[in-house]
Every structure is written in structure tokens, then in C-alpha cells.
Amino acid sequence: MSSVSQRPLELILARNLMSALSTPAFLVDEGGLLVFYNEAAGMLLGKRFEEVGTVGPDEWGSMFGPFDGSGEPIPYDELPLVVAVRNGRPAHAGFEIRSTDGARHTVEASAFPILTAHGTRGAIAVFWPCAQDGAGPSSNGAAAR
Amino acid sequence: MKVKLWGTRGSVPSPGPETIRYGGNTSCVGVTLSDGSLLALDAGTGIRNLGLSLPDEPTRLHILLTHLHLDHIQGLVFFAPAFRPQTEIVIWGPASPEASLRDRIARYISAPLSPVEVRELPCDVSFRHTPEAEWEIGSARIRAASVAHRGPTLGYRIDDGDSSLAYIPDHEPALGADIETLEEDWISGFALARDASLLIHDGQYADPEYPDHLGWGHSSLSHALAFARRTGAERTVLFHHDPLNSDEQLDRLGEEARERWLASGGAAERLELGVEGAEYEPRPQSSPPTAAVRAI
Numbered sequence: 194m195s196s197v198s199q200r201p202l203e204l205i206l207a208r209n210l211m212s213a214l215s216t217p218a219f220l221v222d223e224g225g226l227l228v229f230y231n232e233a234a235g236m237l238l239g240k241r242f243e244e245v246g247t248v249g250p251d252e253w254g255s256m257f258g259p260f261d262g263s264g265e266p267i268p269y270d271e272l273p274l275v276v277a278v279r280n281g282r283p284a285h286a287g288f289e290i291r292s293t294d295g296a297r298h299t300v301e302a303s304a305f306p307i308l309t310a311h312g313t314r315g316a317i318a319v320f321w322p323c324a325q326d327g328a329g330p331s332s333n334g335a336a337a338r
Numbered sequence: 339m340k341v342k343l344w345g346t347r348g349s350v351p352s353p354g355p356e357t358i359r360y361g362g363n364t365s366c367v368g369v370t371l372s373d374g375s376l377l378a379l380d381a382g383t384g385i386r387n388l389g390l391s392l393p394d395e396p397t398r399l400h401i402l403l404t405h406l407h408l409d410h411i412q413g414l415v416f417f418a419p420a421f422r423p424q425t426e427i428v429i430w431g432p433a434s435p436e437a438s439l440r441d442r443i444a445r446y447i448s449a450p451l452s453p454v455e456v457r458e459l460p461c462d463v464s465f466r467h468t469p470e471a472e473w474e475i476g477s478a479r480i481r482a483a484s485v486a487h488r489g490p491t492l493g494y495r496i497d498d499g500d501s502s503l504a505y506i507p508d509h510e511p512a513l514g515a516d517i518e519t520l521e522e523d524w525i526s527g528f529a530l531a532r533d534a535s536l537l538i539h540d541g542q543y544a545d546p547e548y549p550d551h552l553g554w555g556h557s558s559l560s561h562a563l564a565f566a567r568r569t570g571a572e573r574t575v576l577f578h579h580d581p582l583n584s585d586e587q588l589d590r591l592g593e594e595a596r597e598r599w600l601a602s603g604g605a606a607e608r609l610e611l612g613v614e615g616a617e618y619e620p621r622p623q624s625s626p627p628t629a630a631v632r633a634i
Binding site: 201205 | 432467485486490513514528529
């Protein structure tokens with residue numbers, strides 16, 4: 194029997210779709226590992242996914258934040274992606290992230306779980322960068338809701 | 339393990355003088371395991387002749403459906419063993435959140451599409467969703483995995499002793515992705531086909547035909563060749579021929595496939611187009627995988 198590991202098809206198709214989007218999008222597997230983000234997300238973060246590779250939640254949290262409105266790191270458990278993959282429900286929040294050049298970007302993030310016949314396979318989060326004209330995140334740094 | 343192609347056509351049966359060599363029946367592959375257990379991979383119209391080939395005696399067999407498009411189940415109500423009380427049939431297929439496998443198949447085996455209902459079949463028939471983990475049938479270990487096609491669709495891998503068969507008849511592994519550069523674990527169906535003794539894979543479209551069928555769930559020739567090369571299958575049979583392609587057109591497609599396969603460093607005897615009635619005895623890998631073959 195072949196021993197090659199295989200990503201679930203739902204993650205494969207999600208990655209293919211995300212690759213074609215101009216909206217920053219992130220993909221985690223069922224264990225919360227960040228397994229992909231697209232070029233638009235790479236531009237926002239200042240680093241392409243190929244440079245980062247698959248990283249665990251502690252790493253991507255420390256690399257990019259996120260931070261609430263007062264600059265404090267948002268607890269991992271409260272991030273939309275984590276809520277989506279752990280609780281199996283959609284989640285939304287507004288917060289700041291830090292790119293590799295130190296710049297901070299205000300974003301709105303929506304995440305939803307990838308549910309299959311065999312359970313939750315992961316989650317997708319789409320980031321919507323907020324314009325710097327006062328149209329900041331609606332919750333001003335609130336945790337996922 | 340012995341393998342016989344009973345139907346190689348995709349989409350819709352296409353009988354006639356122009357398809358007589360490659361065949362006009364839709365997808366069905368018969369497998370006889372080393373312990374004598376019988377499997378049918380898909381139940382397109384090819385399963386009718388498979389059924390007629392079986393002796394009229396108590397039989398237990400398993401039908402492994404990749405999905406429920408009509409070209410993969412149309413032969414069920416013309417499968418002679420299903421009308422014998424002494425036959426036991428286990429039908430495996432993909433789960434769906436919408437309805438059970440039995441209920442979804444019953445939409446076809448019911449009025450007004452069929453003169454008989456599932457409950458009227460004289461045989462002992464049961465329906466099972468394929469498990470996530472591998473399972474055993476007779477002397478084989480079976481694995482099913484979702485693959486890129488429209489709707490819930492599976493590919494299968496059957497390991498019997500040292501030989502293995504991968505069956506992925508409806509597959510678009512390069513949809514939205516570059517199959518030449520994608521990491522192996524991100525290629526749909528890769529683990530099923532990896533180093534298989536025999537890979538039966540979608541080869542429906544010539545490259546010029548593919549752009550008009552993007553997202554229809556099938557492979558172009560380039561995608562099929564790349565998938566075969568990257569998975570390192572010992573032998574590849576291109577399958578699910580487009581119903582619009584005559585024998586002459588398939589001859590040309592096969593010739594192009596062989597030329598490109600050879601040009602990439604592949605061995606000629608390791609690639610062919612599926613022909614109805616063709617038989618195989620998959621053997622274990624006899625030489626290093628074709629991972630070193632150049633991009634096609």
C-alpha cells in the first residue's frame with residue numbers, strides 16, 4: 194500500500210481556488226497548521242507562502258500578530274480561523290496584523306470551517322484590508338464573534 | 339489479480355462502427371482478486387457484458403462506484419446477476435450529506451427511469467458508504483479517496499499481494515493548479531496512484547479540447563501524462579474516452595500520447611489507451627519508478 198500522505202481533497206480544492214483570488218486568504222488544516230496562503234496574503238504580510246512554508250499556530254501568531262486596537266496580541270483561541278476549525282462555525286473579527294517590514298495593517302477577517310462527510314478538515318479565512326480613511330474594523334479589535 | 343476493461347467510454351454510450359475497436363460501453367472494469375473474489379469498478383453499460391460472462395451460480399461480488407453520474411451506474415439494471423436470488427451484491431460508493439447511497443441510486447432504479455425498483459431486485463443487495471480508512475475485500479486491501487471531479491467522487495486503490503491497481507476514471511487533477519510543479523501531497527489522487535502496478539486514469543480530452551471543458555471534471559492528455567509520470571505508476575491506461583472521438587481519432591490521440599511519453603523518457607509499453615475487452619495482470623514494480631522521466 195502506498196504510504197504517501199495526501200491532503201484531503203477539500204483542502205486541495207480550497208487551495209486551488211484561493212490561488213486564483215486577489216483577496217488575501219489563509220488555509221489551516223484540521224490541526225490548526227497554516228498550510229497555505231495566497232499571493233494576495235503574501236503581499237499583505239510581506240512574505241510569500243513559499244518562503245514561510247507550513248507553520249504551527251504559535252509561529253504564525255508570533256510572525257504576524259494579530260493585535261487588538263490597543264496593540265495587545267489577540268489570544269490564539271479567539272482568532273477567527275481557530276474558532277472556525279475548533280468549533281466548526283464561522284467567525285469574524287477585526288484586528289491589526291504586522292507585516293515583515295513592521296507595518297501594521299487593519300483588516301476584517303472572516304473564517305469558516307471546511308466540513309466534510311468525515312468531519313472538519315480545516316478552515317479558510319479571508320482578510321479584507323481596511324482603507325486608512327477611518328473605515329477601520331467594525332469591532333475595533335474585538336475577538337472573533 | 340486480473341483486470342478486464344468492460345467499458346472504456348465516458349459520458350454516454352457510443353456504439354457504432356466508428357467506435358467498435360475502443361468500444362462504446364461506459365465505465366466498468368472487472369477485477370478478479372487472487373483469492374477469486376470478484377469486484378466491478380463502476381457500473382456503466384459495460385457491466386452488462388460482465389454480468390453475462392458470469393456463471394449462473396451463487397455469486398458474491400462487490401461493485402465499487404466512483405460516483406453516481408449516469409455513465410457509471412447505467413448498467414446496474416441490466417446486470418444479469420442482480421436478477422438472481424442466489425447473488426449477493428455489495429455496492430460501495432461515496433457518502434453525501436444529501437441522502438444515503440441507496441436512496442441516491444434508487445433515483446435511477448425507480449419509475450419513471452426504470453421498470454424495476456431497488457426493493458424488487460431478487461438478489462441480496464446492500465449499500466455501503468466507503469470508509470475513510472482502508473478495508474479488506476477477499477485478498478485485497480481497498481482504499482477510497484475523494485478526487486477532483488464534479489460532485490462527490492472517489493478514486494480507488496486495490497492492493498492484492500504485491501500488485502496494485504489504481505482506478506481514477508473521472509479526474510481533473512490540474513484544475514486551478516500546475517500539476518507539473520505542485521507538491522505531491524497537494525495533487526488530487528496522488529496517494530492512490532503512487533507506484534501502482536496499473537493505473538487506469540481519465541484521459542478524456544486532447545489538449546485542444548480541454549479549454550472548452552475546463553472544470554468539467556476530466557483530464558487533458560497533458561494532465562493525464564503528467565499525473566502518470568509523477569505518480570510513477572508501472573503501467574498507465576488512459577480511460578473514459580470522449581464519446582465524440584472515433585477509433586481513428588483515438589488512434590491519433592494514442593499516437594500523440596506515446597510520442598510524448600517516449601520523448602519524456604517513458605517506456606512505450608507503460609502507456610496505452612484503454613480498449614474494451616483488454617485484460618491485464620498487474621505486476622509489482624519491476625524497475626525504478628519513472629520519477630526521473632522528464633516533463634512532457
